[in-house]
Amino acid sequence: MPKQVPVVVKWGDIPLDMTSIIGKFKRSEFNAFYTEPERGFVVGHWLIEDGYEDYGTFPETYIFYIVEGQATAQTDEGDYPVGPGDSLLVIPGRRLRFVVKEPVRVLYITSGALDIEKAQEIRRQAARPSDKAA
Amino acid sequence: MANQAAGEIPVIEQWDTHPLDLTDPKRRFKVSRWNYFLKDPATGVVMGYWEAEQGQEDLGQGGDFDEVMHVVLGRLYVTCEGRELVANPGDTVIIQRDRPTRITVREPVRVFFVCYPMPDIAGYEADIRAGRYPGDEK
Numbered sequence: 175m176p177k178q179v180p181v182v183v184k185w186g187d188i189p190l191d192m193t194s195i196i197g198k199f200k201r202s203e204f205n206a207f208y209t210e211p212e213r214g215f216v217v218g219h220w221l222i223e224d225g226y227e228d229y230g231t232f233p234e235t236y237i238f239y240i241v242e243g244q245a246t247a248q249t250d251e252g253d254y255p256v257g258p259g260d261s262l263l264v265i266p267g268r269r270l271r272f273v274v275k276e277p278v279r280v281l282y283i284t285s286g287a288l289d290i291e292k293a294q295e296i297r298r299q300a301a302r303p304s305d306k307a308a
Numbered sequence: 309m310a311n312q313a314a315g316e317i318p319v320i321e322q323w324d325t326h327p328l329d330l331t332d333p334k335r336r337f338k339v340s341r342w343n344y345f346l347k348d349p350a351t352g353v354v355m356g357y358w359e360a361e362q363g364q365e366d367l368g369q370g371g372d373f374d375e376v377m378h379v380v381l382g383r384l385y386v387t388c389e390g391r392e393l394v395a396n397p398g399d400t401v402i403i404q405r406d407r408p409t410r411i412t413v414r415e416p417v418r419v420f421f422v423c424y425p426m427p428d429i430a431g432y433e434a435d436i437r438a439g440r441y442p443g444d445e446k
Contacts, residue, residue, distance in 0.1 A: 181409065182386055182393045183400045208376065208402050213351055215424050217376050217400070235348055237355060239378060239420055241398060247319055254320045259380060261321040261355070261420065263346060270319070281378050281400060283422050285351040 183207050183219075185241070185279065190221055192297035197227030199274070203301070204282070206294055214287030216294075220280040230269035234287045238262040243278030247271070321345045323380075323418070328359055330433070333441045337363025337413060342421070344433060352425030360413045368409040373426045375403040382417030386410070 180187070190203035204220035214234065229236065239261050247254040247262050248271040256262050264270055266286075287293065318325060328341040342358035352373070357380075367375060368388075377384065377400065384395040387410040395401045403409045426432055435442040 179402055179404060179407075181388045181402060181407075182395045183402065184396075185398055207400075210374075210424075213425055215351070215353070217402070217422070235351065235353065237346065237422070249319055251319075256320055259323055261345070263317055263319060263321060265317055268317075268319075281420075283353075283355070283376070285348065285353045285424065 179208055185219055188219070190219065191301055192294060193301040194222075194227065195297060195300050197222075197225060197272075199223065199225030199227070201225075201277070204297075209290060209294070211290050214285060214290045216282075216284040216287060216290060218282055220282050221277065222274050222280065223277045224275055226271050226273045228269070228271050229264045230267060233266055235266065235285050236262075236264035237283040238264070238272070239281040239283075241279040241281055243274070243276050245272060245274045245278050248273055317346060323357055326357075328357065330436050332365075333436060333439050336365050337361060339416075344429075347429045347433075349429055352427060352429070354423040354426050354429055356421055358419040358421055359417070360419070361416045362413055364410055364412040366408065366410050367403045368405060368407040371405050373423045374405050376422040376424075377401040377403070377411070378420040380418040380420055382413070382415050384417060384419070385412040385414060387412065 188205045188207050190205050192204050194202035199222050201223040206216045206218040208217040240256050244257045326343045326345050328343050330342050332340040337360045339361035342356050344354050344356040346355040379395045379397050379399050386393045386401050432442045
């Protein structure tokens with residue numbers, strides 16, 4: 175049975191039940207409240223703190239809409255500060271390091287993600303305390 | 309404006325990076341203007357910022373694409389499946405293409421939005437710029 179897609183989503187409505195497995199963060203918790211596997215389209219909330227993730231080699235496009243906190247996008251052309259209300263555009267082939275220090279809340283959108291349901295399950299498993307301890 | 313080449317896509321998009329240069333051909337709002345700051349024909353994803361005052365729009369009527377709206381300022385009143393919900397700043401509204409959803413604006417709002425998957429981005433935008441509502445007879 176397909177999951178019911180919510181009409182209005184507030185921060186905190188849906189548990190942040192996944193964690194990063196590539197990004198190097200002290201804290202990285204996110205959810206996916208809308209997933210369309212056919213085209214690898216995902217919308218969710220992401221809470222991150224202290225760390226970074228490198229982009230540019232993935233086939234996906236990411237948009238990080240910054241809800242709260244300050245971060246930096248480091249590119250070959252220079253550093254770009256991003257803050258609340260800004261959108262960070264991460265496109266395939268453009269090298270970029272997303273660096274956060276203070277806690278940052280992000281509305282993220284991913285498109286073109288391959289095998290997204292499997293990728294999400296891996297990240298859910300990584301977030302489970304029992305799996306982390308194993 | 310056609311679909312963007314990768315080199316034209318900025319790293320950071322802020323509210324005023326691009327003008328809100330599109331308007332509603334149907335004039336359903338007292339004010340309704342927006343932009344498309346990202347147009348990706350490969351995945352059919354379009355993103356933009358929208359500013360509106362008093363009015364309403366019926367979405368989810370079986371069109372081509374879904375829409376995600378994130379409220380930046382003001383409130384959206386969202387009627388779906390017989391219930392009215394209020395989306396405040398920081399809340400996100402999901403409009404599925406086949407789930408009738410009425411969006412009502414009663415006070416000035418600012419919204420970050422994503423449309424997906426838009427099959428003919430350039431054609432859709434060209435219709436709006438020509439004052440036609442996409443899908444209406446030309």
